[in-house]
Amino acid sequence: MWDEKYATEEYVYGTEPTGFLRARAEYLIPGARALAVADGEGRNSVYLAQQGLNVTAMDGSTVALDKARRLAAARDVEVGYHHGDITCWDWRPDAYDLVVAVFIQFLDPAARAKVFEGMKRTLAPGGVLLLHGYRPEQLDYATGGPPNADFMYTEQLLTSSFADLEILRLKGYDTEIHEGTGHAGMSALIDLVARKPA
Numbered sequence: 001m002w003d004e005k006y007a008t009e010e011y012v013y014g015t016e017p018t019g020f021l022r023a024r025a026e027y028l029i030p031g032a033r034a035l036a037v038a039d040g041e042g043r044n045s046v047y048l049a050q051q052g053l054n055v056t057a058m059d060g061s062t063v064a065l066d067k068a069r070r071l072a073a074a075r076d077v078e079v080g081y082h083h084g085d086i087t088c089w090d091w092r093p094d095a096y097d098l099v100v101a102v103f104i105q106f107l108d109p110a111a112r113a114k115v116f117e118g119m120k121r122t123l124a125p126g127g128v129l130l131l132h133g134y135r136p137e138q139l140d141y142a143t144g145g146p147p148n149a150d151f152m153y154t155e156q157l158l159t160s161s162f163a164d165l166e167i168l169r170l171k172g173y174d175t176e177i178h179e180g181t182g183h184a185g186m187s188a189l190i191d192l193v194a195r196k197p198a
């Protein structure tokens with residue numbers, strides 16, 4: 001399904017990073033080891049590399065990864081791209097200073113819980129998780145994301161899922177976004193920034 005969605009010259013979610021990532025500049029530390037999960041066509045991983053981070057990215061779509069590699073080459077940055085299924089990803093313990101998870105809402109609650117645990121495991125002590133997605137109210141806007149309320153994030157869900165991390169920011173809000181044709185219009189969003197205890 002994702003390969004078909006991405007089988008077009010256009011970048012479905014655009015080539016610019018999500019505004020959430022731009023706004024979190026204080027966590028984008030040059031030289032830091034970053035993992036971008038379900039990174040798609042590379043807009044976020046390429047931006048991280050442009051900020052000087054040492055970036056690894058993964059996605060389940062080979063079509064998306066090809067586009068990501070082209071974007072990285074066009075922007076003259078290096079990113080280590082990997083094809084994989086996030087539900088069986090090897091979450092190496094304490095491996096990354098930053099984990100970036102932007103619009104990864106294709107997971108049912110059980111799979112999501114395992115992925116959240118994996119992201120925590122792979123963060124190094126003191127490392128930061130940047131998670132950005134939709135709230136259930138997005139179903140009314142229908143401007144992006146899956147049509148499943150269960151796949152969305154609430155403040156309560158993220159508070160309980162990341163109770164073992166220090167939550168530095170947790171904010172739900174509505175705003176207009178324009179990220180290619182994939183995310184376009186008024187959107188019900190939520191941001192999480194959380195640090196693994198040192």
Ligand SMILES: C[S@@+](CC[C@H](N)C(=O)[O-])C[C@H]1O[C@@H](n2cnc3c(N)ncnc32)[C@H](O)[C@@H]1O
Binds near residue numbers: 038043044086106
């Ligand atoms: C909504 S897109 C977001 C892409 C990117 N994070 C962004 O914001 O531009 C969701 C991405 O998840 C990927 N994906 C879906 N299922 C996956 C899986 N089981 N393992 C890894 N990636 C998956 C898709 O290929 C797609 O690129």
